[in-house]
Amino acid sequence: MRLGVVFTGVFLILGGLFTVSALGYAGGALVEGLVQEKLGISGGGHLVQIVLMMLVMVMVIATLLTLAERKWSAFMQDRTGPNRARIGLPIIKDMALAGLPHIATDVVKMLTKEAFRPASANRFLFALAPMLAFAPAFALFLIVPSGPTLTITLPAAVGGYTSTVMMSPTNPDSGLLMLFAIASLAVYGTSLAGWSSNNKFALLGGVRASSQMVSYEVALGLSLVGMMAAFSTVRLAGDDGMAAMQAKYLWSFRAGGFDIGLPQWGIFLQPIGFLLFFAAAFAETKRAPFDSPEGESEIVGYFLEYSGMQFGLFMISEFVEVVVLSGVLAAIFFGGWSLPFGNEWLTNLQVMKDFPILLGAVFGTIFWVKVVLLCYLQLVIRWTFPRFRYDQIQTLGWKILLPLGLVNLFVSTALILWDPSLKALAIAGLLEIVAIAMLTLTPPRQVRREQAEAEHHGGHGHDDHATPAPALSAGHSGH
């Protein structure tokens, strides 16, 4: 029964991803063809991706994440999670539906609550801040490709256009630079929210947020320069973009038409770059362990005075950021839409050649599955780690991430210059992965010390003195 539910859920999710990807290709081809024919300009297909990928996929995944976060954290913490809300329809009125109705109840609650504004708040900036926080998070997805560029021929019934479909909302030449530009806009929303509320706690939160986000911009940019140098491009989408380049192999052999090998995924070429980018981008999303601007147990957060959907915008922008960050990570470091093996085999299948939409939909599904898995990784981190202190965040950013990024950049570019086929870079990357894994698996100093002590005198704990208390009590207990 339970397994059945799980399989149905997985099947539904995969089916949904597959359908939307297929729709993206079909719609893209149609609109591209139409625009080409009527207006004579190319690139109309991007409109479909803006609607489908940004508004539908990112928004839906972010909305589901609000529930997923509560459910997944509940599973991590031996709880059941939300399961109380019901839909009052005949068959399902007594079913929890895995907590899905809670999404609706949350939304209804947010929308119907009063959007309270403190009397002393700055009216204009107070209203502007949630929008400024939400929009950049959302716009970050603009350059992320969610599938390969394919040439699609539509059947004659729907116009019979033959057009090239690029699966990214836009593909500017500036590529990743645009990502950095938009990402740095997000700080306005949070700092304005903190400042315009005219609340001391909110102000503290806003100041923390702006300092954190501004200082992490540097590490964020630096961590990706290695990847840019490796592929000599700043674009993600397109045939010469990072995502497409990663589908190629460093070393490969074929086993009866099936290709196996080590692909040029960013994680193999730039493991340190990946860690740095992940940490810096995590800090940009302002989620634990970098949630000191929110710090609900200390200063409650920069959105302290917001209620209703204005608060909802801050919350949902956090989830959108999670999805977008997963998308960017998947596109830059995890091979975009490609599988680690068998890409060529899949592309060369006869059925795929006959129906390129099918091929695109399969690759699109692979991409979105990677996005969901990365979202899960982020949630696990968020629910495992405690929060940094404000100055520790700065220390981490300036004293650890930045120098590491510089060293990584230097070593990487030197290796790329020495061996443009990237093989040397990959070997260095694999060695780095092994080193990081060994560092992680080695018990920390304290544990080693405790183990050594346990072997010596069989006790536990490092402060464990079995001495009786001296007569210190007499002085102040007066008895």
Add this chain to the structure above:
Amino acid sequence: MASHDAHYDPTPSEDELEAHLQTRNMVVNLGPSHPATHGTVRLRIELDGETIVKMDPEIGFLHRGFQKSCENVTWTQVLPYTDRLDYVASLTNNFGYLTAVEELMGVKIPERAQYIRVIGAELHRIASHLTTIGAAGLELGGFSAFLYAIEARELITDRVTELTGARLTTSYGRIGGLNRDLPAGWEEKVLKSLIKIEEHLDETDKLLTRNRIFTDRMRGTGVITTEDALDFGFTGPCVRANGVNYDVRKARPYWVYDRLDFSVPLGNNGDNFDRYYLRVLEIHQSLKMIRQAFKDLPAGPVMVDDWRIALPPKEDVYNSIEGVIAHFKLVMEGVPVPVGEIYHATESANGELGWYLKSDGSGRPYKCHVRAPGFQILSGLARMCEGRMLADLIPTFDTINMIGGEVEQ
């Protein structure tokens, strides 16, 4: 804020542009209703940026008039009030109060009752420490660690419910022993629970102690010097974190603590990490003690055989005149505590829980004062936090484990 200042002149002169930016300290109220103040305490904090310049804890939001209430009821009826002192570890209060009264009366309770008191007190010490550890994790953002700890505490609460009939307000024990013996099969259940608790504790411990972020936030924060700690009158884990080996259980053993094999963990830095980790180690010691106590638990009565102190069995109340009289006098007049006064201390989860009791022989306390360990420790909070960052206040406030109920009485 500056923009609201009546004297603020918006047109800067040349000098003003070159002068240093005029800043003013910001005063914020943490509490009385704030996520980090688990009880209701108001911390008036003067901030220079993120640094605490001055701090002023203000208590009294949970004041219930404990002392005055005690003076109006019989010695036995004080017991429910003691539940509400340290509501996280009510058994230690119950037994602490009862032991002080028994000392005042010169009554020696049966050995079995003493063992059961050790078991109960240690169970609730574990519960209190687990709450502190978990809350420290929670307030630093590690919600999972909190829930693991609370799940372990829930096991203790269940066992305590089976023993006393209540989850929090236990009111267990009576002057002269205990009002009821252990329930059948309870020992096995507790021993089983202890194994589970150890597992949960290990999980929590790994999640927090092995976490670099957590240790970075705990180490070197909320430091107090040994002299300061002693001057303020710190006791319990807070003073042992400074390496002062003072534990009432060892210094002036009561019940059967002198027969149990346990050690007192000590720290040496007096910072949040030591206070936190000490509690982890103390839980291990308490687990050890409970197991020993169960092993050595003798058979026999749990109440003194003296009808002036203990309620007679119902059989005798209904069938004999002596029983009726004893029952009547106990209920109407209370336990006859002789004229005298006493200070007696037991080790509660947070430190030395002292009772200053004075009897005028009337059957009701003439004076009942509690030296709650949290009060002295809270008074030292400003010393630990001033000059440090606002974010450091949170773990410090956690590891001193102020319980509103006992501090504000």
